[in-house]
Amino acid sequence: MKAQPIKPQPVPPRISVPKHPVWPSLGAAEKQALKQRIRDLLHAQNAVLVAHYYVDGDLQELAEETGGCVADSLEMARYGTTADAETLVVCGVRFMGETAKILNPEKRVLMPDLGATCSLDEGCPADLFSDFCDVHPDRTVVVYANTSAAVKARADWMVTSGIALPIVRHLHARGEKILWAPDKYLGQYVQQQTGADMLLWEGSCVVHEEFKGFALQRLKRLHPGAAVLVHPESPQDVLQQADVVGSTTALIKAVALLPNEEFIVATDDGIFWKMHQLAPGKRLISAPTAGAGATCESCAHCPWMAMNALQNLEQVLISGANEITVEPGIRDKAVKSIQRMLDFAAEHDISGALPRQ
Numbered sequence: 001m002k003a004q005p006i007k008p009q010p011v012p013p014r015i016s017v018p019k020h021p022v023w024p025s026l027g028a029a030e031k032q033a034l035k036q037r038i039r040d041l042l043h044a045q046n047a048v049l050v051a052h053y054y055v056d057g058d059l060q061e062l063a064e065e066t067g068g069c070v071a072d073s074l075e076m077a078r079y080g081t082t083a084d085a086e087t088l089v090v091c092g093v094r095f096m097g098e099t100a101k102i103l104n105p106e107k108r109v110l111m112p113d114l115g116a117t118c119s120l121d122e123g124c125p126a127d128l129f130s131d132f133c134d135v136h137p138d139r140t141v142v143v144y145a146n147t148s149a150a151v152k153a154r155a156d157w158m159v160t161s162g163i164a165l166p167i168v169r170h171l172h173a174r175g176e177k178i179l180w181a182p183d184k185y186l187g188q189y190v191q192q193q194t195g196a197d198m199l200l201w202e203g204s205c206v207v208h209e210e211f212k213g214f215a216l217q218r219l220k221r222l223h224p225g226a227a228v229l230v231h232p233e234s235p236q237d238v239l240q241q242a243d244v245v246g247s248t249t250a251l252i253k254a255v256a257l258l259p260n261e262e263f264i265v266a267t268d269d270g271i272f273w274k275m276h277q278l279a280p281g282k283r284l285i286s287a288p289t290a291g292a293g294a295t296c297e298s299c300a301h302c303p304w305m306a307m308n309a310l311q312n313l314e315q316v317l318i319s320g321a322n323e324i325t326v327e328p329g330i331r332d333k334a335v336k337s338i339q340r341m342l343d344f345a346a347e348h349d350i351s352g353a354l355p356r357q
């Protein structure tokens, strides 16, 4: 039989990055009244907020006050399965809402803005990804949480940044070769740390990709006592300068636990709200995004996460619009890769939650 030519890896689409939305500023009394109306709506609808650390601090505060959760992607996924509520309102990006719906088909899942996607998700269309998997049937397919439900349906495992290393180590120890998507930087990092044979999709996070290694070197010289905290979606020359590399939860824990007074942080600056809450006296400095005089599109703040605000949260609770749905055929497959991760986390006692205060 004639050998089939190996198809090259598909070229992912160019991502168009939206401008940060500008929300009308609210006076203190107006904001308190709006928050109270949201509390009442949540209570009346037996709904809880499931928020990511990158969203606006007011949303994080409200989620905590009303018994919801503020967490990384791993804990957001787990939390939804345990919450005693009929509705989960996910303040984050689309894949987080879809994961909540896949794991909790009986619950209503709402989001303030369904247009809040993610460059990693957009850079990995399900049809191209499926073709890529077809060409490499000998590989275990491991996808990052930041993907569509349809991509998760094509995967053997879903992982988040908080659990990628132990899961890939486990697969490598079983002799499995891996097809990884979509974040190439996280993929390279996991490959280096585990020594696994990994074929990487060519995707990236537009926010983390803007952190610049050369400018970070200069900033470190100005702050010699600062610890450098880096999310593993960042480029290699940034990761190489890190004192701590980890998920958002891991970076927050580092600020609270390390003795340093100053931290240079290479991730979305929405995380500062939680870091300040747990370590009020410490100084947090954003890692440089593009060096002196250069421009950046996201400037250490995810434009899709910024689509979540008090105003559209109230609207969605009033209207019931923006409900997440996942086609049953996709859901039944995607749930397997997600549940595998949650089972692994439970079995190995790995949590994305912060210790209770």
Ligand code: 13P
Binding pocket: 071, 072, 073, 074, 146, 160, 161, 162, 205, 231, 233, 246, 247, 248, 249
């Ligand atoms: P975490 O799972 O570490 O919270 O990361 C999610 C994310 O989108 C980072 O950009």
Ligand code: SF4
Binding pocket: 093, 117, 118, 119, 120, 146, 205, 206, 207, 208, 233, 268, 302, 303, 304, 305
């Ligand atoms: Fe996606 Fe990057 Fe935004 Fe995280 S910060 S949601 S990876 S675009």
